[in-house]
Amino acid sequence: MTESGFTVDVDQNQYLPAGGRDVSAIVTVTSAADAGVSGTGPGGTRDGSAEIIIIDCSGSMEYPHTKIAEARAATAAAVDVVRDGVRFAVIAGTNQAWPVFPADGSMALADASSRAAARQAVAGLRASGGTAIGQWLGLARQIFEAYPAKLRHAILLTDGQNQHESPEQLAAAIRECEGVFSCDCRGVGTDWEVSELRTISTALLGTVDIVPDPSGLAADFAAMMENAMGKQVADVALRVWTPQHATIKFVKQVAPTVDDLTGRRTQSGPQSGDYPTGAWGPGESRDYHVGVEVTSAGVGQEMLAAKVTLVADSPAGAKVLGQGLVRAVWTDDEALSTKINPRIAHYTGQAELAAVIQDGLEARKQGDEETATAKLGRAVALAHQSGNEDTAKLLAKVVDVIDVETGTVRLKKQVEDADEMALDTRSTKTVRAKK
Amino acid sequence: MTADLAALEGTCPSCGEPVSTGDSFCESCGTELSPPVASTVPPGYTAECPVCSVDPAVPSGAISAEGYCESCGRKVPSGRDHCELDLGLLAGVTDRGLRHSRNEDAMALATTGTPAGPVAIAVVCDGVSTSPRPDDASLAAAQVATRTLLTSARRGDDPAEASCTAVRSAHQALSRLSSPGQAPSATYVSAVIGSDAVTVCWLGDSRAYWLAAGSGAARLTTDDSMAEEMIAQGTLAEADAMASPQAHVITRWLGADLPEPRPHVVRFVPPGPGVVLVCSDGLWNYQPEAAGLAGLALPAALTDPLGTATSLVKFALDAGGIDNVTVVLAPFPLAPFRPPLVSPASLPPGGPAT
Numbered sequence: 024m025t026e027s028g029f030t031v032d033v034d035q036n037q038y039l040p041a042g043g044r045d046v047s048a049i050v051t052v053t054s055a056a057d058a059g060v061s062g063t064g065p066g067g068t069r070d071g072s073a074e075i076i077i078i079d080c081s082g083s084m085e086y087p088h089t090k091i092a093e094a095r096a097a098t099a100a101a102v103d104v105v106r107d108g109v110r111f112a113v114i115a116g117t118n119q120a121w122p123v124f125p126a127d128g129s130m131a132l133a134d135a136s137s138r139a140a141a142r143q144a145v146a147g148l149r150a151s152g153g154t155a156i157g158q159w160l161g162l163a164r165q166i167f168e169a170y171p172a173k174l175r176h177a178i179l180l181t182d183g184q185n186q187h188e189s190p191e192q193l194a195a196a197i198r199e200c201e202g203v204f205s206c207d208c209r210g211v212g213t214d215w216e217v218s219e220l221r222t223i224s225t226a227l228l229g230t231v232d233i234v235p236d237p238s239g240l241a242a243d244f245a246a247m248m249e250n251a252m253g254k255q256v257a258d259v260a261l262r263v264w265t266p267q268h269a270t271i272k273f274v275k276q277v278a279p280t281v282d283d284l285t286g287r288r289t290q291s292g293p294q295s296g297d298y299p300t301g302a303w304g305p306g307e308s309r310d311y312h313v314g315v316e317v318t319s320a321g322v323g324q325e326m327l328a329a330k331v332t333l334v335a336d337s338p339a340g341a342k343v344l345g346q347g348l349v350r351a352v353w354t355d356d357e358a359l360s361t362k363i364n365p366r367i368a369h370y371t372g373q374a375e376l377a378a379v380i381q382d383g384l385e386a387r388k389q390g391d392e393e394t395a396t397a398k399l400g401r402a403v404a405l406a407h408q409s410g411n412e413d414t415a416k417l418l419a420k421v422v423d424v425i426d427v428e429t430g431t432v433r434l435k436k437q438v439e440d441a442d443e444m445a446l447d448t449r450s451t452k453t454v455r456a457k458k
Numbered sequence: 459m460t461a462d463l464a465a466l467e468g469t470c471p472s473c474g475e476p477v478s479t480g481d482s483f484c485e486s487c488g489t490e491l492s493p494p495v496a497s498t499v500p501p502g503y504t505a506e507c508p509v510c511s512v513d514p515a516v517p518s519g520a521i522s523a524e525g526y527c528e529s530c531g532r533k534v535p536s537g538r539d540h541c542e543l544d545l546g547l548l549a550g551v552t553d554r555g556l557r558h559s560r561n562e563d564a565m566a567l568a569t570t571g572t573p574a575g576p577v578a579i580a581v582v583c584d585g586v587s588t589s590p591r592p593d594d595a596s597l598a599a600a601q602v603a604t605r606t607l608l609t610s611a612r613r614g615d616d617p618a619e620a621s622c623t624a625v626r627s628a629h630q631a632l633s634r635l636s637s638p639g640q641a642p643s644a645t646y647v648s649a650v651i652g653s654d655a656v657t658v659c660w661l662g663d664s665r666a667y668w669l670a671a672g673s674g675a676a677r678l679t680t681d682d683s684m685a686e687e688m689i690a691q692g693t694l695a696e697a698d699a700m701a702s703p704q705a706h707v708i709t710r711w712l713g714a715d716l717p718e719p720r721p722h723v724v725r726f727v728p729p730g731p732g733v734v735l736v737c738s739d740g741l742w743n744y745q746p747e748a749a750g751l752a753g754l755a756l757p758a759a760l761t762d763p764l765g766t767a768t769s770l771v772k773f774a775l776d777a778g779g780i781d782n783v784t785v786v787l788a789p790f791p792l793a794p795f796r797p798p799l800v801s802p803a804s805l806p807p808g809g810p811a812t
Contacts, residue, residue, distance in 0.1 A: 266531025
């Protein structure tokens with residue numbers, strides 16, 4: 024481990040054949056397990072962190088009645104794990120949004136009495152009205168922006184689709200929240216739209232999942248909040264330098280989930296761009312797949328195809344946490360240039376797995392059974408080959424597997440909505456490639 | 459002119475006082491008069507991007523700490539890509555070759571005068587590409603070993619013992635370069651050429667040859683390689699063993715991942731005049747036979763070691779240049795030792811600079 028508490032490792036086959044232009048590497052970023060990283064303020068307070076819980080209080084949360092009851096219990100459970108000294112708030116959303124605690128739209132400093140007051144306020148929540156998630160995000164942003172906290176995180180719970188505002192309004196609200204706070208999204212029941220919540224969680228560098236049974240909410244909320252409390256370094260980005268005349272083809276997170284960051288680039292220098300990775304806690308490790316197209320050089324020549332620097336925002340400008348080099352060496356030794364890097368192959372397969380599941384489910388929804396069968400069949404084979412057992416189990420609830428090796432499947436006639444949505448939301452979960 | 463004055467060949471490059479042939483150090487200021495030389499980055503060398511520096515449209519970019527052009531990303535020549543060393547008694551050339559992105563070979567040379575006559579020292583190391591920092595490993599090993607051999611030769615130590623001591627000092631140098639899980643490694647071959655014998659010491663597959671006219675040429679080393687082991691065990695004939703994919707897998711080397719180096723030492727007494735060749739596999743890949751190498755090098759190498767080393771390197775490059783190539787040649791018997799002094803004629807007017 025370096026002084027910063029982070030390491031950046033590059034795994035690649037640097038050898039290209041004569042005329043070769045495509046360079047690809049797996050960049051592994053790991054934070055130290057011992058919390059040597061900054062984040063806790065003087066005197067043990069954690070005024071660097073802020074949390075907002077956003078609960079759907081639309082009318083449908085009353086059907087069944089247990090939904091709103093479990094949402095209240097889950098929010099209380101999450102409030103219970105907010106650590107002393109953290110700023111926090113709870114807001115409710117329908118076709119508009121309003122602060123539940125503190126009722127004046129400020130943020131409370133967590134301690135035993137503020138947590139008790141929050142629980143009491145949440146207990147009074149009733150469900151009625153519509154769903155306009157953009158409004159909810161907008162209020163959360165306003166509240167967050169009134170405080171200087173570096174680590175801002177929200178939990179968003181909904182049970183329905185975004186019906187009371189246009190997709191454009193939601194997209195605009197999401198854009199305004201990018202870089203302001205991160206957001207984990209949870210859908211309860213089966214009436215919400217996976218792609219809608221995935222758009223929010225991806226843009227806001229959070230997770231998305233289904234909680235099919237409302238009784239599972241409390242444990243899930245507490246776990247999400249625990250995870251958020253562990254974050255210590257905010258606004259970490261991958262700064263990717265590339266040589267002149269080179270093109271970045273993609274920058275993807277590939278473990279623990281597939282998350283395409285390519286479009287999230289912000290230019291940080293004449294030849295470099297930053298890709299956000301969000302906040303980091305101790306002992307975290309994530310893999311990124313970086314693809315660059317360079318101009319080809321002669322056999323025997325070497326080029327730096329990319330320099331990947333891990334940077335964190337700091338008052339003194341970007342602080343370098345670690346660095347890795349992606350190289351290109353041209354050779355006419357075919358044994359070298361044709362060697363496939365096993366980790367790149369693995370993650371290419373995992374990214375394809377996520378894509379074919381989403382495509383297959385979409386085709387199934389459109390009634391295109393042939394495409395759905397082919398795509399989900401391919402998914403079964405990929406999940407099997409890569410040892411992604413969790414995804415294989417989810418797939419088996421949607422298709423009957425005839426031959427796992429070839430990916431021969433038959434669509435099930437009867438599929439529980441919850442199973443289909445679970446497969447969709449968890450399609451991006453990957454299995455870690457061994458080094 | 460007295461005999462004493464006849465021995466005055468020049469002046470100390472440091473203090474300007476007269477010094478005599480055979481002195482290792484200036485008697486006035488203690489400056490080492492014939493220090494060892496190595497294929498390091500030449501002093502004053504400025505790295506320049508090979509692409510951007512010749513393109514007027516591109517502003518000359520900075521060079522990163524890792525040696526890449528910060529504009530086009532091209533690996534910038536380190537200054538070690540091609541190096542020629544000439545100490546008179548012996549000379550060497552090392553080159554990156556045509557297929558490798560850097561020169562991981564290194565050489566170091568030294569000469570000295572002793573009461574028993576002149577001594578020439580050559581060490582060639584080939585960094586193990588699969589180890590970290592192989593270029594640093596080879597240079598550190600060659601430099602440290604040559605320094606040890608030179609000190610021993612000036613003391614008049616037994617060359618065989620000195621050779622083993624030099625390997626140990628090189629091994630320690632590599633230990634200092636290493637960190638947990640990171641063991642920079644290199645092959646090693648040294649030749650200590652005295653007035654009557656050549657002492658060769660090695661680990662790995664860099665080689666020494668005796669080049670002489672007629673049937674006198676001989677290889678002085680036996681590779682520590684899978685190929686050589688297969689030949690020794692009688693598993694494979696030489697041609698088949700050399701063609702096998704494991705031919706170049708070495709079985710001994712110098713590196714901190716190995717506890718105690720166990721070098722081979724051979725003392726060779728040349729039967730007559732000839733040339734000692736010390737080289738890396740970048741040369742012998744293309745001509746492993748002693749007689750063949752003698753045919754390429756002789757008779758020019760007897761009188762022009764530097765020019766012949768250059769042409770042997772060119773031979774390897776023309777044959778494909780698939781690896782880094784290093785060639786050191788020392789004509790035997792050695793010429794009288796003359797340290798490279800500053801001759802009075804070459805001094806600037808008004809005396810030496812201080």
